[in-house]
Amino acid sequence: MIAPPNFLEVSALSQVLEAAVRVGVDLAKQVIHVHAVTADGHVVCKKALPRERFLAWCKLLPRDCLVVMEACAGAHHWARCLRTIGLDARLLAAQFTAPYRVQGSTGKNDANDAAAICEAASRPHMRFVPVKSSAQQGLLTLHRLREGVKGERTACLNRVRGLLAEFGVVFPRSPQALRTGLARVLATQEPGVDANGLRGLHIAARHLEQLDLQMADCDRAIGLHARDDARVQALAQVQGIGPLGASALVAGVGDAGVFRNGPQFAAWLGLTPRQHSSGGISRLGRITKRGDVYLRMLLIQGARSSLLSAHQRQDAVSRWAQQLKERVGWQKAAVALANKNARIVWALLSRGARYEPEYRPRDLALQPSLF
Numbered sequence: 072m073i074a075p076p077n078f079l080e081v082s083a084l085s086q087v088l089e090a091a092v093r094v095g096v097d098l099a100k101q102v103i104h105v106h107a108v109t110a111d112g113h114v115v116c117k118k119a120l121p122r123e124r125f126l127a128w129c130k131l132l133p134r135d136c137l138v139v140m141e142a143c144a145g146a147h148h149w150a151r152c153l154r155t156i157g158l159d160a161r162l163l164a165a166q167f168t169a170p171y172r173v174q175g176s177t178g179k180n181d182a183n184d185a186a187a188i189c190e191a192a193s194r195p196h197m198r199f200v201p202v203k204s205s206a207q208q209g210l211l212t213l214h215r216l217r218e219g220v221k222g223e224r225t226a227c228l229n230r231v232r233g234l235l236a237e238f239g240v241v242f243p244r245s246p247q248a249l250r251t252g253l254a255r256v257l258a259t260q261e262p263g264v265d266a267n268g269l270r271g272l273h274i275a276a277r278h279l280e281q282l283d284l285q286m287a288d289c290d291r292a293i294g295l296h297a298r299d300d301a302r303v304q305a306l307a308q309v310q311g312i313g314p315l316g317a318s319a320l321v322a323g324v325g326d327a328g329v330f331r332n333g334p335q336f337a338a339w340l341g342l343t344p345r346q347h348s349s350g351g352i353s354r355l356g357r358i359t360k361r362g363d364v365y366l367r368m369l370l371i372q373g374a375r376s377s378l379l380s381a382h383q384r385q386d387a388v389s390r391w392a393q394q395l396k397e398r399v400g401w402q403k404a405a406v407a408l409a410n411k412n413a414r415i416v417w418a419l420l421s422r423g424a425r426y427e428p429e430y431r432p433r434d435l436a437l438q439p440s441l442f
Contacts, residue, residue, distance in 0.1 A: 085131045091115050094132065095189025096140040097181045098149065106185035107132075112193075117182065125149075130156055139192035141165045141184075142200040150202040162200040167191050201329050210296055210322035217289035218365065224282040231275050238263045250279070293318050305419050308426040310388060311377030311412050316369040320416055323366050327421040333414030340367050342410040358406060367409075374408035386428035 091107040103125045107116040120128055129138065134157040140146045142162040153160035172178065172187035191197060203211075228246055231253060235241065240261060242252035256264065257272060264272070297303045297314040306317035330336040337343055341361035347354045360367065378396060381389040388411065396404035419426060 088116060088131050089133060091132055091136055093137045093189055093192055094129075094139070095185045095187070095192065096138060096149075097185040097188065098140055098143060098146060099181065102181070104181040104185040106182070106189045108189055117185070119181070126152060126156075129153055129158060132158060135159050137161065137192060139163050139188050139199075141168060141188060147203045147208060151205070154202070160202065161192070162202060163188060163191060163197070164200055167197065201325055203325060207322045207325055210293075210318065213289050213292050214319050214322065214365065217286065217293070220282055220285045220289065224279065224286065227275060227279055227282065231272065231279075234268070234271065234275070235264075238268060240264070302420060305424075305426060306416055309412055309415055309419075310384070310386075310428075311373035311408060312370070312416070313373060316373050319366060319369055321420075323363055324416075324420060327417050330417060330421070333417040336417035337410045337413040340370065340413055342367060342370070342406065342413055370409040370412055371406060374412060375405045378405050378408055388428060 088107060090109045092110045093108050095106040097104040101122050103120050103122060105116065105118060105120060105125075105128065106114070108114050132138070137159045138153050139161050140149060140163065142164055146162050150160040150162055168184060168187045168191050169176070171190040172183055174183050228249055232242070232249055235253070235256070238261070240252070240256060240263065242249045253272065253276060257269065257276060260269060293315060297307065297318050300318075300321060302321050303314065303317040306312055306320055307314045309317075312320070324336075327336065330339065334343070338359070339362050341359045343359060345356040345359050347356065377389075378392055378401065381393045381396070388408075391411075392404055392408045395407055399407075415426070418424065
């Protein structure tokens with residue numbers, strides 16, 4: 072049991088924190104380190120707080136005090152809590168903290184990380200991670216569970232394939248062919264498979280059935296969201312996105328207005344090339360792969376699917392993608408199409424416009440708002 076601080080301790084701490092204008096917070100499961108400074112950078116408080124006392128300590132800070140945390144597990148929850156008590160809570164990408172740790176890579180600990188977060192937040196050019204609402208995180212929960220179930224189902228199918236191969240039973244690489252073959256082996260009791268092997272395959276078949284039901288539940292819930300949300304319906308009209316990708320983008324991005332333009336949004340998703348330029352000579356490499364891995368994967372996989380049938384469509388984007396594929400190859404064209412779709416997504420989310428395959432900039436003012 073943690074004893075609560077007495078009145079004198081709270082009063083003295085409140086006086087100390089009156090001058091604080093910026094606080095760096097290093098979050099953890101049980102112990103949270105804080106580092107508070109004044110406007111001129113003077114440290115007024117640095118200490119470790121039990122999780123139970125963190126919110127009470129933050130209530131002693133002046134209103135509109137900047138409280139910065141790394142974007143990690145639980146960070147969005149704490150940011151929402153701090154904003155409800157009048158503090159300016161923001162989240163910082165973890166990779167932006169390391170350069171401001173004066174002790175370098177050999178001096179990493181929670182206290183030094185809190186100081187580095189506080190210092191990084193003072194930079195005028197620093198970019199912060201938008202705080203997600205509980206509704207956004209709830210929807211992303213479905214997407215994360217779906218991805219986990221999908222990976223587990225693939226692993227289970229591969230495991231069954233390997234177990235059957237031990238008895239000399241081999242099926243084509245298609246998952247459907249394996250499912251059909253497994254059902255036949257269980258129904259006919261393949262002579263080469265002994266009783267224990269059949270018992271194990273029955274267990275694996277039931278596990279696969281449960282995973283299929285879980286996947287269907289996730290798809291059903293995501294489909295309900297896609298049906299009821301106008302933004303998802305607008306994004307789903309873009310070739311290469313669809314309801315699943317649209318739902319994930321709406322939940323993962325939230326307010327697209329925090330991005331200045333479409334190219335900045337695509338860069339946030341890691342769909343722009345790396346640069347190693349100097350002396351006026353531009354050297355571009357592979358894409359940066361920064362940002363949300365799941366959103367980038369959905370955009371690229373959707374672009375690949377769209378590119379396969381691009382020759383069957385005559386809209387401007389499909390014609391451009393088909394010409395690009397013939398010039399630079401299928402893989403580069405797919406990534407370029409994902410980048411273009413990301414820019415289209417930003418335009419639709421930030422402007423509330425309908426998707427027009429033959430869109431021209433001068434028609435923007437004539438498009439009715441969708442949401």
